[in-house]
Amino acid sequence: MQTVTVAIADTNPGRRTKLEQCLRNGQGIEVLTNVMVNGNHMTLSHQSELHASVAAVEDIIARISRFKPRILFIHLDPSDDANFTLLDALRHRCPETFVVLLTDKSIPEEHILEALANGARGYLSHEADPFYFLKAVRVVDSGEIWATRKMLGKIMDRVLH
Amino acid sequence: MVFRGEIFLILLASSSQDDLYRWERGVHSLATVFCSTNLDSVRDELVRGKPQILLLDHDLPKLDGPDGIAGLMKLNPETKFIVLSHSISDEIEWALFRTGVRGCCRSTIEPEQLKAVVEAVQHGELWIRRSLSWRLLNELVIMTQEKNRIKRAVGELLANLTRREYEIATLVGNGESNKQIARRLAITERTVKAHLTEVFRKLDVADRLKLALIVKGSVSTNDATQTGHS
Incomplete structure (x- = not known):
């Protein structure tokens, strides 16, 4: 089994540690902990506070370009409904890295849909069973997407109408 | 599945009696089920019965693939189409989804699994293979x-x-x-x-x-x- 490199961008240390531990239990998964240095684990929300500054996005792009994780988990904050600049930039400039969003119940489906439309390859809840995080890594690594059938229905509705 | 004030109808369409029998076993507990064995009958039932779900055999004679299915959809845009087939390419399957089909699966699907497909589609989900998503x-x-x-x-x-x-x-x-x-x-x-x-x-x-x-x-x-x- 080929090793899949994974990085996590989440400002919440508790959630981040939990996910890191979960991923380390998966065979063939290497968690890169030094991608976001100085505790500066950027999230989309953090980016919004910085007014999606070009410099901040450039910083993340530079880090991702250097470490080249195959999968990048990003915490999606519901308070940010505008900043998909980072996702778009990652898709264009780091095409070898696939973004998977970390969500919770407070995030509207439309917001997740918008993030997928801007280049994220999947999403799953922080509360999901560890089994699904490991499976999502494998599925997204293979080029497929990780989304519920309900979300796929919404995507199709948007594509067709 | 409960629909207040309306009867939930599922139309099954195939020229294969075996397939119809197996599909019927899967979905009979969900709704009133009607069967059609030819295209004309499917057209009539779509207009008259206005089923919520159509389980359609891709090999139904004279159906004419995605184009033919698009024509059927116009007869009752409210009906959700699920296409069952023995073997179709990824390209055709994708073309079916682009037409507006809400689910694709094998004709030989187990009855219990087919029931799950119908319930999923009825709830707005898309039954698509992950490899096509x-x-x-x-x-x-x-x-x-x-x-x-x-x-x-x-x-x-x-x-x-x-x-x-x-x-x-x-x-x-x-x-x-x-x-x-x-x-x-x-x-x-x-x-x-x-x-x-x-x-x-x-x-x-x-x-x-x-x-x-x-x-x-x-x-x-x-x-x-x-x-x-x-």
Whole structure:
């Protein structure tokens, strides 16, 4: 089994540690902990506070370009409904890295849909069973997407109408 | 599955009695089930019975693939189509989804599994193979990129207008006539026309319909120009 490199961008240390531990239990998964240095684990929300500054996005792009994780988990904050600049930039400039969003119940489906439309390859809840995080890594690594059938229905509705 | 005040109907369509029997076993507990063994009967049932779900055999004689299915969909747009097949390529399967089909699966699917498919589709889910789902997302991403490109182009164009010109262009976008705009802004119609002439020149469009499309963010100026030539 080929090793899949994974990085996590989440400002919440508790959630981040939990996910890191979960991923380390998966065979063939290497968690890169030094991608976001100085505790500066950027999230989309953090980016919004910085007014999606070009410099901040450039910083993340530079880090991702250097470490080249195959999968990048990003915490999606519901308070940010505008900043998909980072996702778009990652898709264009780091095409070898696939973004998977970390969500919770407070995030509207439309917001997740918008993030997928801007280049994220999947999403799953922080509360999901560890089994699904490991499976999502494998599925997204293979080029497929990780989304519920309900979300796929919404995507199709948007594509067709 | 409970539908207040309405009978939930499922139409099964196949020329294979074996398939119909197996499918019926899977979904009979969900709804009233009707069966059709030929295309004419399917058409009649779609119009008359207005089923919520149609389980359609891709090999039904004279169906004519995605085009034929698109024709059936027009008979009752409310019906959700699930296509069952013995073997179809990824390309055809994707074409079926692009037509508006909500689910695809094998004709030989187990009855219990078919029941799960119908319930999922009835709840708005899409029954698509994971290996095809990337095409779906890819299409959404391309579509979004194009929208963003137009939005940016429109933003750049409109930034060239003066405040008054922008105001008038926006009102044209809302469908208002020169007279209405003049009244709203307390200026003469002649002044409105003069501003519009300048707006048309700056945006390189010939008429207010194209201007409205641009203001609404539907097309960029190039697209509007091309539309005009077509």
